Amino acid sequence: MIQLSKKVEYGLIALRHMAIHQQGQIFTAKELANIYDVPYELLAKVLQKLARTGTISSIQGVRGGYMLIKKPSELSISRIIRIIEGEKPMIAECYVDGPDSCSIFDNCSIRRPLGKVQRNLNVLFDKMTIQEIV
Amino acid sequence: MIQLSKKVEYGLIALRHMAIHQQGQIFTAKELANIYDVPYELLAKVLQKLARTGTISSIQGVRGGYMLIKKPSELSISRIIRIIEGEKPMIAECYVDGPDSCSIFDNCSIRRPLGKVQRNLNVLFDKMTIQEIV
DNA sequence: CATAAATACGACTCTAATGGTCTTATATCG
DNA sequence: CGATATAAGACCATTAGAGTCGTATTTATG
Ligand code: SF4
Ligand code: SF4
Numbered sequence: 001m002i003q004l005s006k007k008v009e010y011g012l013i014a015l016r017h018m019a020i021h022q023q024g025q026i027f028t029a030k031e032l033a034n035i036y037d038v039p040y041e042l043l044a045k046v047l048q049k050l051a052r053t054g055t056i057s058s059i060q061g062v063r064g065g066y067m068l069i070k071k072p073s074e075l076s077i078s079r080i081i082r083i084i085e086g087e088k089p090m091i092a093e094c095y096v097d098g099p100d101s102c103s104i105f106d107n108c109s110i111r112r113p114l115g116k117v118q119r120n121l122n123v124l125f126d127k128m129t130i131q132e133i134v
Numbered sequence: 135m136i137q138l139s140k141k142v143e144y145g146l147i148a149l150r151h152m153a154i155h156q157q158g159q160i161f162t163a164k165e166l167a168n169i170y171d172v173p174y175e176l177l178a179k180v181l182q183k184l185a186r187t188g189t190i191s192s193i194q195g196v197r198g199g200y201m202l203i204k205k206p207s208e209l210s211i212s213r214i215i216r217i218i219e220g221e222k223p224m225i226a227e228c229y230v231d232g233p234d235s236c237s238i239f240d241n242c243s244i245r246r247p248l249g250k251v252q253r254n255l256n257v258l259f260d261k262m263t264i265q266e267i268v
Numbered sequence: 269c270a271t272a273a274a275t276a277c278g279a280c281t282c283t284a285a286t287g288g289t290c291t292t293a294t295a296t297c298g
Numbered sequence: 299c300g301a302t303a304t305a306a307g308a309c310c311a312t313t314a315g316a317g318t319c320g321t322a323t324t325t326a327t328g
Contacts, residue, residue: 001314002136002215002223002255004248006287009226012244028303036241039288048305061296062302077251081136089136092143107170110146113267114138117211117258121136124254133247135285140316162274173317182276195325196273 004081010038011046011084012133015075018056018068019130028065046084053083072134078125089125091118138215144172145180145218146267149209152190152202153264162199180218187217206268212259223259225252 004012014032018025029047033040047066051058055075056066082088087096092114094102102108138146148166152159163181167174181200185192189209190200216222221230226248228236236242 001139001219002225003227004225005135005285009242009244013242016243016247030303036243037238041290042288044304045306051304058304059296060294060302060304063297064295064303066304085135091136091138093137104171108143108147109150109170110143110267113150116266117262120258120262124251124258128251128254132250133244139314164274175319176317178275179277185275192275193325194273194275194323196271197326198274198324200275 005085007042007046008081008084010036010043011050011080012077012130013038014043014047014066015050015055015068015072015080015130016133018066019072019075020134024067026059026063026065026067031065049084050080055080055083072130075130076126077128078122080130081125089121091121139219141176141180142215142218144170144177145184145214146211146264147172148177148181148200149184149189149202149206149214149264150267152200153206154268158201160193160197160199160201165199183218184214189214189217206264209264210260211262212256214264215259223255225255 013036014027017032017035018027021027029044030040032038032047033043047056048058050056051066055068055070057069058064058066078088090096092102092111094105094108094111095118099105105111147170148161151166151169152161155161163178164174166172166181167177181190182192184190185200189202189204191203192198192200212222224230226236226245228239228242228245229252233239239245
């Protein structure tokens with residue numbers, strides 16, 4: 001399957017929401033979860049990851065929440081996936097976890113050729129940003 | 135995860151193997167499985183799917199096997215994925231299984247924008263063929 | 269005709285990843 | 299203090315992926 005995970009989708013939805021509103025505005029996880037009917041706890045964890053990496057800032061306590069601090073044009077899909085999934089989107093397992101991750105690595109005849117696909121994917125996901133999905 | 139499944143990888147490996155050899159040559163599943171150290175039964179099922187859709191022809195019985203009948207340039211990654219996985223590579227679940235497949239379909243703000251990604255993906259997977267991975 | 273070699277096909281198991289939930293801790297405003 | 303919010307990690311259920319097995323069918327060949 002070549003599909004985005006729910007976590008990534010929820011992250012994109014949240015980031016887009018922040019991007020289309022006034023900069024500096026604060027949104028709570030609960031609020032976002034309600035608007036988009038997304039599981040609160042799951043969204044919260046995604047937002048926490050985004051906060052840890054400096055994509056959004058988090059304000060704890062009463063009247064707290066999250067605030068977008070990066071420019072939408074700097075937030076590529078690629079980057080968001082890497083933050084949320086922990087790794088860049090890769091077409092083949094061995095590209096992520098190295099030679100030992102695939103039992104047929106040594107006999108694989110498509111690894112090199114797939115590099116071309118990977119490079120195109122990189123371009124695609126790198127140049128598509130939150131800016132462009134508002 | 136944006137990864138090809140093992141079945142697709144095995145299919146690509148097999149098709150590429152046929153493509154780089156003389157046209158009309160017959161290969162058995164066992165033979166291919168041995169060369170690339172791929173699980174025989176799994177590869178066999180993939181080859182059967184490819185045979186059912188007229189991508190390769192199958193010859194039963196002793197001295198049987200599979201033979202490539204389509205031109206490598208006609209075999210796009212997109213097409214091969216569709217044959218083996220049963221559906222085209224789609225970036226979002228709802229694109230495959232419709233509105234009811236996603237609980238937040240009605241509130242989803244990224245579905246439309248993701249269409250752009252999907253179109254780029256289509257182009258990428260459509261124009262990359264077995265021809266280009268020899 | 270008997271046998272061996274090969275595809276055809278479906279049932280089955282095992283494992284890991286995903287999606288989702290729950291609990292507890294911590295921070296902060298009023 | 300108490301309400302509200304993030305932080306973090308454990309936990310669980312479901313599913314999809316990878317792989318295996320068993321059996322039927324086809325067919326070349328001695
Ligand atoms: S070695 Fe080949 S089969 Fe294994 S993961 Fe890499 S590309 Fe896929
Ligand atoms: S509706 Fe939105 S969240 Fe649901 S699958 Fe489609 S794109 Fe993803």
